[in-house]
Amino acid sequence: MILVSQRSKRDLSAELFRTSEAIFRCPVCGKDMKVVGTESMACPQHHTFDFTRQGYLNLTTRMVKTNYDRNLFTARKRIMGDYGFFNPALDQIVSLIGQAHPVHTEPFYLLDMGCGEGSHLSRICERLRSRNKVSVTGIGMDLAKTGIHEAAANYPGTLWTVADLADPPLKPHTAGLILNILSPSNYQVFKQLLTENGLLIKVVPGNDYLKELRSFFYEGTVKATYSNKEIIKNLKNHLEIREVIPIRYTRRLDRDGLKALSRMTPLAWKMGKDRVEQWLNTGISEVTVDLVLIVAGKRQMPE
Numbered sequence: 001m002i003l004v005s006q007r008s009k010r011d012l013s014a015e016l017f018r019t020s021e022a023i024f025r026c027p028v029c030g031k032d033m034k035v036v037g038t039e040s041m042a043c044p045q046h047h048t049f050d051f052t053r054q055g056y057l058n059l060t061t062r063m064v065k066t067n068y069d070r071n072l073f074t075a076r077k078r079i080m081g082d083y084g085f086f087n088p089a090l091d092q093i094v095s096l097i098g099q100a101h102p103v104h105t106e107p108f109y110l111l112d113m114g115c116g117e118g119s120h121l122s123r124i125c126e127r128l129r130s131r132n133k134v135s136v137t138g139i140g141m142d143l144a145k146t147g148i149h150e151a152a153a154n155y156p157g158t159l160w161t162v163a164d165l166a167d168p169p170l171k172p173h174t175a176g177l178i179l180n181i182l183s184p185s186n187y188q189v190f191k192q193l194l195t196e197n198g199l200l201i202k203v204v205p206g207n208d209y210l211k212e213l214r215s216f217f218y219e220g221t222v223k224a225t226y227s228n229k230e231i232i233k234n235l236k237n238h239l240e241i242r243e244v245i246p247i248r249y250t251r252r253l254d255r256d257g258l259k260a261l262s263r264m265t266p267l268a269w270k271m272g273k274d275r276v277e278q279w280l281n282t283g284i285s286e287v288t289v290d291l292v293l294i295v296a297g298k299r300q301m302p303e
């Protein structure tokens with residue numbers, strides 16, 4: 001039984017990639033790619049990339065070690081799903097995209113750069129389709145194979161790819177919208193990938209993002225405070241900022257939720273179990289989610 005569903009997951013995914021194969025370029029030679037049967041995607045030079053059982057494509061050309069492991073992505077999925085940790089931010093993103101791509105406009109690709117375990121992208125696309133009747137195809141890209149594996153296993157219907165966002169296997173001017181949530185950026189690349197009127201929605205931490213963790217674990221060090229000024233300055237050098245939307249709220253978490261939170265954020269990674277236990281024993285029950293949503297597009301040339 002399991003084999004049948006895994007097989008069909010791969011078949012379905014191959015079908016989905018086939019309808020979008022025109023936007024991909026070979027990560028080795030840059031040539032066009034075509035889906036071959038339900039097995040793989042390949043270029044005319046026979047650089048071949050096989051679909052996995054879960055239906056994703058590994059389009060990297062070198063082994064990359066990342067700090068993001070399966071535990072982290074499982075914790076992240078839990079905190080986003082069971083605790084709705086990012087729901088207000090996702091609501092805002094859906095509404096922004098709804099405004100940018102109103103009902104009945106052209107179909108477009110929504111590319112999530114550094115999508116992790118994929119739940120944000122999958123939820124956003126689902127809601128855009130059902131609520132805003134938008135024809136959107138999601139592409140999730142991340143360097144961490146464990147994240148993309150989780151994404152493909154849990155959320156079929158999106159093009160999931162393991163790839164470096166600094167060298168994506170996509171042709172220029174293909175993304176109507178790029179999402180980049182708490183992940184690194186390469187604005188040069190993003191600019192190239194965006195369609196002429198395409199938009200980047202980047203989510204960065206605000207000064208108080210998870211301040212309850214930060215102040216406990218980093219008290220007395222430079223990491224006790226955070227500023228996103230440099231990130232915003234860097235973005236401005238490449239793209240035109242259209243809107244900056246602060247989102248701030250608190251979330252109550254039980255002990256299990258707090259534990260999951262400590263596993264999902266790089267802020268607590270290096271802390272030993274004892275230190276995390278001490279934090280849990282401070283009686284903490286609420287954490288601050290402070291995010292800044294930046295909407296940016298290509299600079300409009302003067303007429």
Ligand SMILES: C[S@@+](CC[C@H](N)C(=O)[O-])C[C@H]1O[C@@H](n2cnc3c(N)ncnc32)[C@H](O)[C@@H]1O
Nearest residue numbers: 068114115116142143144163164165181182183
């Ligand atoms: C803090 S996580 C955020 C994941 C997801 N956007 C979310 O909000 O749950 C940062 C992600 O960026 C990914 N990442 C880091 N460098 C990358 C690169 N060069 N190319 C693609 N993904 C990268 C990591 O693997 C990780 O999944």
Ligand SMILES: [Zn+2]
Nearest residue numbers: 026029043047
């Ligand atoms: Zn090739």
